[in-house]
Amino acid sequence: MKLLSSILSTVVLAPVARSLPEDAFPQQPLSEQTTGLANTISSQRDLEKVIDASPLLSFHRDIVQIESISGNEAAVGDYIVQFLQERRFAVTKQFLPREADKGSDDAVTAENGPQRFNIYAYPSWISEPKILLTSHVDTVPPFLPYSLSLPDDANGNSSSSSTWRERIRIAGRGTVDAKASVAAQVFAVLEHLEVDPMAPLGLLFVVGEEVSGEGMRWFADSDLNPTPPRLHTVIFGEPTEHALVAGHKGSLSLTVRARGKAAHSGYPWLGKSAVSAILPALARLDRLGDIPVDDGGLPGSKKLGKSTVNIGRMEGGVAGNVVPVSASAKLIVRLAHPDVELARQRIEEAVRETTGGDPDVEVEWNLYGNAPIEFDADVPGFNVTTVNYATDAFYLRFPTGNVKRYLYGPGSIFVAHGADEAITVGDLERAVEGYRRLIEAADRHA
Ligand SMILES: [Zn+2]
Incomplete structure (x- = not known):
């Protein structure tokens, strides 16, 4: 108090x-x-x-x-x-x-x-x-x-x-x-x-x-x-x-960030695209609420239905002919299940699996989350x-x-x-x- x-x-x-x-x-x-x-x-x-x-x-x-x-x-x-x-x-x-x-x-x-x-x-x-x-x-x-x-x-x-x-x-x-x-x-x-x-x-x-x-x-x-x-x-x-x-549903708020290395778009192999790194993770997170919980998706409940994910804001890159050095996305999850920790684990797993454990793609939690x-x-x-x-x-x-x-x-x-x-x-x-x-x-x- x-x-x-x-x-x-x-x-x-x-x-x-x-x-x-x-x-x-x-x-x-x-x-x-x-x-x-x-x-x-x-x-x-x-x-x-x-x-x-x-x-x-x-x-x-x-x-x-x-x-x-x-x-x-x-x-x-x-x-x-x-x-x-x-x-x-x-x-x-x-x-x-x-x-x-x-x-x-x-x-x-x-x-x-x-x-x-x-x-x-x-x-x-x-x-x-x-x-x-x-x-x-x-x-x-x-x-x-x-x-x-x-x-x-x-x-x-x-x-x-x-x-x-x-x-x-x-x-x-x-x-x-x-x-x-x-x-x-x-x-x-x-x-x-x-x-x-x-x-x-x-x-x-x-x-x-x-x-x-x-x-x-x-x-x-x-x-x-x-x-x-x-x-x-x-x-x-x-x-x-x-x-x-x-x-009512609970919520989780997170940012996914990717780091890359800038290069000329004609020679992308000289850099690392942060956008290419983040996309597979976002594609999976986008439908994580629809994936059965046994297959690594987010848990739902009878009372509140499915958990849902909204990718509400994305940023990345600086210009069309530059390999992007950074990318990020802000997400809100509406959580239908009381196990906040399980939901957090599922999100981190999804990012890890889709990026092959790329250390340059990270999940940043904005708050712990609410059941x-x-x-x-x-x-x-x-x-x-x-x-x-x-x-x-x-x-x-x-x-x-x-x-x-x-x-x-x-x-x-x-x-x-x-x-x-x-x-x-x-x-x-x-x-x-x-x-x-x-x-x-x-x-x-x-
Ligand atoms: Zn209000």
């Missing part, structure tokens, strides 16, 4: 009140917000009115409009901090040391930029949270502006106002991953507190999930996360299309699924104590990092209900 006293800044510790302040939840019931809207809509302004009329949709719009590509999360963080403080939450801005950025070569790290922080918050009138809802505020690049539209067929007379309202499409970077989860978690907590003001709920919004999980790793090792845990339930928010995720994660999926009324992407659940583990972990959220991972990232109003609102049902189940379980 790291000592955080110098970098922890407790922003507000409002006096403990025994009952819920009347002005804590200045939102209207949804039923009041939809009245007065026309049956059909004709303009962008009509769509904007729907968003304006809903505190949930407005909050979601506001946090999406603030760009927060990994490394640049401070502005959206400040917005959320203020929003929660106005609702009498005790909010801690948990600053990351600048060094935490250095573990990731993809992060946008401005040396003199705003310092990065996680947000840890709970109602100031409770003593401590036992049920934590958590997601991340960073997004992948590039920034895509917020926009509203309707599906083409939604504007006819056949659509009732409730139907078209739900089908309004909200597009932009982060609308799904993961600002939909952030917004739905905040409003699920606020709505639940209206019914049960003393519910022990907390919120954690971390930075850097899309790069290397530095925000969650920093939180997990901090004194905000004591051992043994005070929490009994953690609800992770990522796009799951409203299903409860029973497990698949199991989640609880025992709350009735949800679809249950598994996913192939990784989450911060790798880093927030509880070796002691009986802490339940759930993974649930609105929107689809299939659009999450794409140019068409978008969610519908209906899907976003439905997630508030989903989180509330998980909170209620956790409260009963306590």
Whole structure:
């Protein structure tokens, strides 16, 4: 556990009140917000009115409009901090040391930029949270502006106002991953507190999930996360299309490097091609997930299917007429089997066998690797699924104590990092209900 006293800044510790302040939840019931809207809509302004009329949709719009590509999360963080403080939450801005950025070569790290922080918050009138809802505020690049539209067929007379309202499409970077989860978690907590003001709920919004999980790793090792845990339930928010995720794959991250010797391309025998050296290894690694485990392939599992390999980036050589002196490739393996060590061995064997043990071709591990994660999926009324992407659940583990972990959220991972990232109003609102049902189940379980 790291000592955080110098970098922890407790922003507000409002006096403990025994009952819920009347002005804590200045939102209207949804039923009041939809009245007065026309049956059909004709303009962008009509769509904007729907968003304006809903505190949930407005909050979601506001946090999406603030760009927060990994490394640049401070502005959206400040917005959320203020929003929660106005609702009498005790909010801690948990600053990351600048060094935490250095573990990731993809992060946008401005040396003199705003310092990065996680947000840890709970109602100031409770003593401590036992049920934590958590997601991340960073997004992948590039920034895509917020926009509203309707599906083409939604504007006819056949659509009732409730139907078209739900089908309004909200597009932009982060609308799904993961600002939909952030917004739905905040409003699920606020709505639940209206019914049960003393519910022990907390919120954690971390930075850097899309790069290397530095925000969650920093939180997990901090004194905000004591051992043994005070929490009994953690609800992770990522796009799951409203299903409860029973497990997700693990991951391995590696670079394969080859060294060669430069020469004129007309006399290749005078040099050694690093590209020729690396190609057989990459060709085998590329399909290692499809090769049966008994034939030296990667292990899979019944629950999560096959392990898969992505060769995501390659470099090599300097010019067409020069024998390449170096080559490298970056790979991510999505691991469907808990034996991380076996998977690592299989990869190293594949490289050794295909290169005839060439000492100039090497595997460099970027992290040790993570085994698949199991989640609880025992709350009735949800679809249950598994996913192939990784989450911060790798880093927030509880070796002691009986802490339940759930993974649930609105929107689809299939659009999450794409140019068409978008969610519908209906899907976003439905997630508030989903989180509330998980909170209620956790409260009963306590
Ligand atoms: Zn995400």
